[in-house]
Amino acid sequence: MATMLEVSGLYHRYGGGEGAHLAVNDLTFTVETGELACIVGPSGCGKSTMLRCISGLVKPSGGEVSLQGNRVDGVPEDLAVVFQDYSRSLFPWLTVRQNVEFPLRWRRDISKAERRSRAEEALEWVNLPGVAGKYPWQLSGGMQQRVSIARALARRPALLLMDEPFASVDAQTRFELEDLLRNVQSANGSTVLLVTHDIDESVYLGDRVLVLSKSPATIVADLTVDLPKERDQITTRESPEFVSMRAEVARLLHGGGVKEKADVAGGS
Numbered sequence: 001m002a003t004m005l006e007v008s009g010l011y012h013r014y015g016g017g018e019g020a021h022l023a024v025n026d027l028t029f030t031v032e033t034g035e036l037a038c039i040v041g042p043s044g045c046g047k048s049t050m051l052r053c054i055s056g057l058v059k060p061s062g063g064e065v066s067l068q069g070n071r072v073d074g075v076p077e078d079l080a081v082v083f084q085d086y087s088r089s090l091f092p093w094l095t096v097r098q099n100v101e102f103p104l105r106w107r108r109d110i111s112k113a114e115r116r117s118r119a120e121e122a123l124e125w126v127n128l129p130g131v132a133g134k135y136p137w138q139l140s141g142g143m144q145q146r147v148s149i150a151r152a153l154a155r156r157p158a159l160l161l162m163d164e165p166f167a168s169v170d171a172q173t174r175f176e177l178e179d180l181l182r183n184v185q186s187a188n189g190s191t192v193l194l195v196t197h198d199i200d201e202s203v204y205l206g207d208r209v210l211v212l213s214k215s216p217a218t219i220v221a222d223l224t225v226d227l228p229k230e231r232d233q234i235t236t237r238e239s240p241e242f243v244s245m246r247a248e249v250a251r252l253l254h255g256g257g258v259k260e261k262a263d264v265a266g267g268s
């Protein structure tokens, strides 16, 4: 597997002098092509700051981020971000189709017909047939977040960054969106880096879970999720492997050290 994202010695400080605040500290990790990696960390530890630095929205105070071997310096063309707050990221005056097509409108290499077909395809991926002509405010919260995901996927990004994407929907919708993400990711071989504060979500979704410390964020563990590719909201969450991994992530988040791999799998 080729490396898609390389983060090396990344740190970011807000402000200067006495009021300076170190938000992330010396983050080093990679994400491989085709991987769904989750980053889990406590509230306020610096997760969003880290994503903003990776996406080029914020210039980090130090360290390096490379996407497909190219140093990130500004927002890369082949990167898409899905935020938690879908109501603020969709344009209410544009239809669903126009929202999904929007980022493609600036691409000279994509014709109008291609734009239309990519939008339709992406809306099918997220299971939203028949809503292309509606406006975002005519849809439920879960459907709006599906539109945001479709908009990101229509760009066919090399890397999809997701910042707490399911934190604003109800529990049932959240389960549906988690399954949708895993299905779309595996069908397209997409590379995804998803940030969450939800331990269960990180283990259920991830091929890998990176655990962050309290502020300033630093990586305390990088765990491979030893669960089958095909997951199910009931049986997977009840399995001993899931329960044991969740307990390990919880322990690490509360300041415990890293255990041996055999212990993480519950000794099974």
Ligand SMILES: Nc1ncnc2c1ncn2[C@@H]1O[C@H](COP(=O)(O)OP(=O)(O)OP(=O)(O)O)[C@@H](O)[C@H]1O
Pocket: 014, 015, 021, 023, 041, 042, 043, 044, 045, 046, 047, 048, 049, 050, 197, 215
């Ligand atoms: N623009 C900013 N200027 C100054 N401080 C900031 C700024 N953005 C974030 N911070 C501070 O940096 C720290 C990390 O914030 P950040 O939003 O990255 O954390 P987070 O883990 O994403 O939080 P949450 O889980 O609550 O979304 C916080 O203490 C926050 O107050």
